[in-house]
Amino acid sequence: xxxxxxxxxxxxxxxxxxxxxxxxxxxxxxxxxxxxxxxxxxxxxxxxxxxxxxxxxxxxxxxxxxxxxxxxxxxxxxxxxxxxxxxxxxxxxxxxxxxxxxxxxxxxxxxxxxxxxxxxxxxxxxxxxxxxxxxxxxxxxxxxxxxxxxxxxxxxxxxxxxxxxxxxxxxxxxxxxxxxxxxxxxxxxxxxxxxxxxxxxxxxxxxxxxxxxxxxxxxxxxxxxxxxxxxxxxxxxxxxxxxxxxxxxxxxxxxxxxxxxxxxxxxxx
Amino acid sequence: xxxxxxxxxxxxxxxxxxxxxxxxxxxxxxxxxxxxxxxxxxxxxxxxxxxxxxxxxxxxxxxxxxxxxxxxxxxxxxxxxxxxxxxxxxxxxxxxxxxxxxxxxxxxxxxxxxxxxxxxxxxxxxxxxxxxxxxxxxxxxxxxxxxxxxxxxxxxxxxxxxxxxxxxxxxxxxxxxxxxxxxxxxxxxxxxxxxxxxxxxxxxxxxxxxxxxxxxxxxxxxxxxxxxxxxxxxxxxxxxxxxxxxxxxxxxxxxxxxxxxxxxxxxxx
Numbered sequence: 001x002x003x004x005x006x007x008x009x010x011x012x013x014x015x016x017x018x019x020x021x022x023x024x025x026x027x028x029x030x031x032x033x034x035x036x037x038x039x040x041x042x043x044x045x046x047x048x049x050x051x052x053x054x055x056x057x058x059x060x061x062x063x064x065x066x067x068x069x070x071x072x073x074x075x076x077x078x079x080x081x082x083x084x085x086x087x088x089x090x091x092x093x094x095x096x097x098x099x100x101x102x103x104x105x106x107x108x109x110x111x112x113x114x115x116x117x118x119x120x121x122x123x124x125x126x127x128x129x130x131x132x133x134x135x136x137x138x139x140x141x142x143x144x145x146x147x148x149x150x151x152x153x154x155x156x157x158x159x160x161x162x163x164x165x166x167x168x169x170x171x172x173x174x175x176x177x178x179x180x181x182x183x184x185x186x187x188x189x190x191x192x193x194x195x196x197x198x199x200x201x202x203x204x205x206x207x208x209x210x211x212x213x214x215x216x217x218x219x220x221x222x223x224x225x226x227x228x229x230x231x232x233x234x235x236x237x238x239x240x241x242x243x244x245x246x247x248x249x250x251x252x253x254x255x256x257x258x259x260x261x262x263x264x265x266x267x268x269x
Numbered sequence: 270x271x272x273x274x275x276x277x278x279x280x281x282x283x284x285x286x287x288x289x290x291x292x293x294x295x296x297x298x299x300x301x302x303x304x305x306x307x308x309x310x311x312x313x314x315x316x317x318x319x320x321x322x323x324x325x326x327x328x329x330x331x332x333x334x335x336x337x338x339x340x341x342x343x344x345x346x347x348x349x350x351x352x353x354x355x356x357x358x359x360x361x362x363x364x365x366x367x368x369x370x371x372x373x374x375x376x377x378x379x380x381x382x383x384x385x386x387x388x389x390x391x392x393x394x395x396x397x398x399x400x401x402x403x404x405x406x407x408x409x410x411x412x413x414x415x416x417x418x419x420x421x422x423x424x425x426x427x428x429x430x431x432x433x434x435x436x437x438x439x440x441x442x443x444x445x446x447x448x449x450x451x452x453x454x455x456x457x458x459x460x461x462x463x464x465x466x467x468x469x470x471x472x473x474x475x476x477x478x479x480x481x482x483x484x485x486x487x488x489x490x491x492x493x494x495x496x497x498x499x500x501x502x503x504x505x506x507x508x509x510x511x512x513x514x515x516x517x518x519x520x521x522x523x524x525x526x527x528x529x530x531x532x533x534x535x536x537x538x
Binding site for chain 2: 047049050051053075076077080097099100101102103104105106107108111112113114115116117118119123124127128130131132135136137138139144145146148149152183184185186189190193194196197198199200201202237239240241242246247248249250255256262264265266267
């Protein structure tokens with residue numbers, strides 16, 4: 001495992017160095033690359049910055065990130081709050097391509113997309129962060145695939161919300177922790193609402209979801225810091241559904257199927 | 270309804286005009302804003318381009334877009350293929366902020382995120398496109414919320430894949446159309462695999478998913494063209510779950526709950 005994660009770490013460092021070289025150690029203005037005298041470095045170079053992976057990453061403090069996500073939830077809701085908590089810090093510390101990233105555009109992840117209750121926005125936001133920083137599997141960055149899977153696994157199998165903010169808007173005694181067994185907003189929020197005995201528009205449910213965003217922001221930064229240190233195991237995917245059950249799937253088959261779990265058409269042995 | 274959609278259309282045009290003014294009618298190099306003589310317009314202005322909504326949009330051809338998505342599926346898979354099909358054309362026709370958008374980073378949407386089978390990547394990609402172009406509801410662009418909801422509704426309630434490419438890799442007779450009743454990858458792909466009698470790694474299933482991306486790319490461009498023409502009704506949301514069932518949810522309650530559908534804690538009347 002060490003070899004692979006080391007490879008990612010080195011690429012990451014190379015990426016920072018290239019960037020530092022381009023801007024001569026100064027501060028990179030948002031999306032603007034200049035050479036002394038002649039002006040532009042050209043369209044291709046500027047585009048390259050946001051499309052070359054990994055993006056430059058410096059280790060962040062998980063607690064500080066979670067506090068930012070908690071606060072941001074009350075402005076942009078779950079998915080965009082997670083992205084904002086990480087990218088706003090990296091925009092400060094690194095610059096581009098974080099500074100110009102359209103964070104608020106990802107508001108749509110809230111409520112599992114327009115209140116359809118599909119993928120929880122805190123999960124969608126966390127995997128967006130991990131993938132944009134590390135880079136896509138199809139460019140050789142397989143660790144983003146593993147980390148995304150494990151972020152969903154963590155969300156599903158942890159008593160949540162795990163993070164308690166320093167100055168919560170709602171008394172922590174009113175925010176129970178529940179395990180969703182699923183990364184879907186519908187299942188997660190309804191299990192919690194049933195345990196707490198409060199409806200969707202209640203201040204308690206809102207604060208619970210703000211803490212979900214904070215918990216996933218904490219987790220993704222914890223994971224990215226391990227990756228930056230070359231300690232994230234690319235092969236330690238906790239759930240690879242096609243290998244387990246022959247199709248794309250969650251782990252909670254009986255939640256919907258009961259004991260009558262259908263088998264998908266399987267490849268010939 | 271007309272007033273509201275007109276409002277969006279006008280904002281959209283205003284945005285294009287502002288941009289044209291900035292670059293003096295010339296081609297905007299990726300992320301680079303220059304004023305004659307002095308050089309930079311400053312960090313704030315460059316960031317503003319990607320964070321001011323709506324993004325400049327020109328009407329696209331839905332069929333051409335779908336063909337691009339079909340082709341791109343075989344490179345970046347569903348979610349990123351939908352984004353690529355729209356943004357690559359707008360990068361050509363408009364420039365920024367499309368040219369620098371990290372499309373391939375959204376590979377992670379494939380298989381409902383790392384093969385967990387949650388939100389279908391073609392849906393995730395289509396709502397990403399709609400929201401980044403129109404802008405978030407929290408900035409006053411409520412039509413993106415409606416369109417996202419209706420994209421999921423279309424996906425769930427249509428015999429899919431709806432689009433047949435001009436030069437398909439697989440004989441159309443081998444690609445049946447099924448209705449998922451859900452925007453989840455797991456439900457959608459398994460209903461189809463059962464109907465087609467082929468497993469996940471089969472060329473037929475892959476081509477079906479490439480056509481799903483094409484179908485959603487077609488639909489989102491069709492919707493965006495209506496919006497651009499001031500003809501997309503912001504209040505015509507086909508499914509607003511909290512209003513219908515008191516929580517974030519899909520429409521297919523009985524698929525998982527059978528006839529024993531639990532009621533979430535409801536707000537006091």
